[in-house]
Amino acid sequence: MVKKKSIWFLAIFSIVLILLFVFWGLNSSNWRYFLSLRIPKVTALVITGVAIAFSTLLFQTLTNNRILTPSLLGLDSLYMLIQTMVIFILGSTSLILINNKINFFISVGLMLIFSSLLFKGLFKRDRSNIMFFLLFGLILGTFFQSLSTFMQMMMDPNEFLHIQDRMFASFNHINTEILIIAFIIILALVLYSIKYFKLWDVLSLGRDHAINLGLDYHKTIRNMVVIVAILVSVSTALVGPITFLGLLVVNLAREFLNTYEHKYLFIGSSLISIVALLGGQLLIERVFNFSTPISVVINLIGGVYFLYLLLKENGA
Amino acid sequence: MIEIRNIVKQYGDKRVLDDVSTVIDKGKITSFIGPNGAGKSTLLSIVSRLIPKNSGEIIIDGKPLEKWQSNQLAKKLSILKQSNHLNIKLKIRELVSFGRFPYSNGYLTKEDEIYIDEALDYMQLRDIQNMYLDQLSGGQRQRAFIAMVLAQNTDYILLDEPLNNLDIKHSVEIMKMLRNLVDDLGKSIAIVIHDINFASCYSDHIVALKDGKIVDEGGINRIIHKDLLGQIYDMEFSIADVNNMKLCVYY
Ligand SMILES: Nc1ncnc2c1ncn2[C@@H]1O[C@H](COP(=O)(O)OP(=O)(O)OP(=O)(O)O)[C@@H](O)[C@H]1O
Ligand SMILES: [Mg+2]
Numbered sequence: 001m002v003k004k005k006s007i008w009f010l011a012i013f014s015i016v017l018i019l020l021f022v023f024w025g026l027n028s029s030n031w032r033y034f035l036s037l038r039i040p041k042v043t044a045l046v047i048t049g050v051a052i053a054f055s056t057l058l059f060q061t062l063t064n065n066r067i068l069t070p071s072l073l074g075l076d077s078l079y080m081l082i083q084t085m086v087i088f089i090l091g092s093t094s095l096i097l098i099n100n101k102i103n104f105f106i107s108v109g110l111m112l113i114f115s116s117l118l119f120k121g122l123f124k125r126d127r128s129n130i131m132f133f134l135l136f137g138l139i140l141g142t143f144f145q146s147l148s149t150f151m152q153m154m155m156d157p158n159e160f161l162h163i164q165d166r167m168f169a170s171f172n173h174i175n176t177e178i179l180i181i182a183f184i185i186i187l188a189l190v191l192y193s194i195k196y197f198k199l200w201d202v203l204s205l206g207r208d209h210a211i212n213l214g215l216d217y218h219k220t221i222r223n224m225v226v227i228v229a230i231l232v233s234v235s236t237a238l239v240g241p242i243t244f245l246g247l248l249v250v251n252l253a254r255e256f257l258n259t260y261e262h263k264y265l266f267i268g269s270s271l272i273s274i275v276a277l278l279g280g281q282l283l284i285e286r287v288f289n290f291s292t293p294i295s296v297v298i299n300l301i302g303g304v305y306f307l308y309l310l311l312k313e314n315g316a
Numbered sequence: 317m318i319e320i321r322n323i324v325k326q327y328g329d330k331r332v333l334d335d336v337s338t339v340i341d342k343g344k345i346t347s348f349i350g351p352n353g354a355g356k357s358t359l360l361s362i363v364s365r366l367i368p369k370n371s372g373e374i375i376i377d378g379k380p381l382e383k384w385q386s387n388q389l390a391k392k393l394s395i396l397k398q399s400n401h402l403n404i405k406l407k408i409r410e411l412v413s414f415g416r417f418p419y420s421n422g423y424l425t426k427e428d429e430i431y432i433d434e435a436l437d438y439m440q441l442r443d444i445q446n447m448y449l450d451q452l453s454g455g456q457r458q459r460a461f462i463a464m465v466l467a468q469n470t471d472y473i474l475l476d477e478p479l480n481n482l483d484i485k486h487s488v489e490i491m492k493m494l495r496n497l498v499d500d501l502g503k504s505i506a507i508v509i510h511d512i513n514f515a516s517c518y519s520d521h522i523v524a525l526k527d528g529k530i531v532d533e534g535g536i537n538r539i540i541h542k543d544l545l546g547q548i549y550d551m552e553f554s555i556a557d558v559n560n561m562k563l564c565v566y567y
Binding site: 201211215258 | 395402
């Protein structure tokens with residue numbers, strides 16, 4: 001089985017990277033300090049990687065489209081709006097901004113409230129049009145973005161620097177308690193989802209086939225949307241927005257594994273995601289000694305890959 | 317028996333189905349004919365719960381459609397739509413295996429494999445069962461989708477233009493196979509079909525639709541008639557009797 005082999009290969013590669021990340025350059029005098037920094041960081045990288053891969057995979061099955069990402073729901077824009085507003089109204093020294101825990105809960109809370117409002121339309125039985133719902137998310141997302149930009153322009157340049165910090169995902173200074181909470185939420189979601197993998201396989205045939213084969217389409221879709229929203233909210237509030245990573249890793253997993261099964265695609269794309277994040281972080285941090293946030297690099301590579309996908313889909 | 321009662325379907329102001337009532341009888345092949353846009357596909361989609369209706373009732377074996385659990389209905393009734401585009405890469409056998417989903421929930425048993433093999437044999441796809449759908453010709457792909465519906469093994473089978481893309485030989489084979497399913501296994505089949513001569517030679521009952529209304533329905537002798545067909549299609553027909561079958565000549 002090529003699938004299983006590739007997955008083992010990716011798993012071993014991930015473990016090697018994790019070990020390298022944690023133990024590289026440790027010695028008897030610095031190990032306490034480094035481990036206390038590196039273990040939370042590596043955990044954050046791994047759970048973000050899984051959350052992003054999983055949410056994108058689900059979102060693509062849900063929309064039956066291989067080049068969409070959950071950022072269409074407008075959640076990352078909402079996150080930026082929340083950060084901008086806090087700084088704009090309360091200033092960069094406000095407790096909400098400085099205290100990561102409060103910030104995390106407020107951001108997750110608001111994103112989930114926003115999602116549930118957005119889904120209300122979708123949840124009504126007769127309005128099961130996903131495209132309508134996506135369009136709505138897209139429009140609101142754009143609106144949030146403009147509002148953020150507007151506030152950022154009126155802001156003191158020093159305050160703006162704080163916003164800029166938040167615009168790109170970063171894995172430095174992650175609060176351990178938040179990390180544990182995020183870890184539990186994401187683990188719980190993954191465990192809860194395992195029993196649905198086969199249903200999602202059927203859904204990837206498209207709506208009509210799925211209904212013909214007896215799937216409760218409406219319920220399945222609802223379920224998926226809720227899982228996606230929680231995954232995106234938690235991972236965004238944890239490290240910030242990383243738009244393109246999901247698109248990149250899920251499509252790479254499809255190409256490598258050559259399968260439609262969510263079981264394999266989930267594991268494969270999660271592992272690729274971990275490899276990309278950890279590998280990228282290692283290169284940037286330890287090899288090149290850059291201070292560029294990794295998401296800048298990932299968005300760059302992701303953007304190029306997205307263009308490639310678009311051109312390929314057009315050509316086919 | 318599937319009872320179709322006073323079905324109305326509207327898109328905006330446009331009535332696509334206007335008070336349509338008929339039945340799909342047990343143990344028969346019922347053919348739906350009519351010009352493009354008559355509402356044939358819409359009707360089949362409503363009967364198979366793919367799209368909602370504005371008013372009217374569908375009653376399947378005495379129970380209204382809304383009362384059926386979707387996964388129970390999937391063991392009773394299957395539909396193959398007119399066009400089938402997939403966004404994922406699948407092998408023929410994988411596609412056909414999906415037909416067993418209502419029974420297996422994705423965990424195939426030995427019995428499921430037997431049905432899958434049978435369906436593949438029926439559609440003569442065994443030799444190419446490991447080819448990907450996107451490597452197939454239009455007709456081979458159509459046969460793969462029909463095989464999926466066969467594997468689903470339902471009492472009622474609804475097929476929207478199953479002869480799409482098929483050459484004459486395969487068309488005849490599929491119509492014969494449908495006839496066997498009805499005569500030997502007691503299945504009930506509803507098909508939308510454009511080739512009137514196939515409808516004439518293989519169906520038990522024909523429903524003629526035009527502009528969202530049923531113009532007439534009945535046996536072969538009643539429907540394959542030059543006045544009625546002329547009225548439906550707005551053109552001249554002449555009907556010939558060949559080997560006890562009624563064939564339409566049109567050009
Ligand atoms: N989603 C839709 N929105 C608006 N109008 C629609 C929609 N789907 C179908 N229609 C209209 O409903 C009418 C009937 O369509 P339907 O597909 O049922 O026709 P048909 O009899 O199957 O035709 P054909 O032989 O071409 O397949 C057409 O006039 C079509 O334009
Ligand atoms: Mg049609």
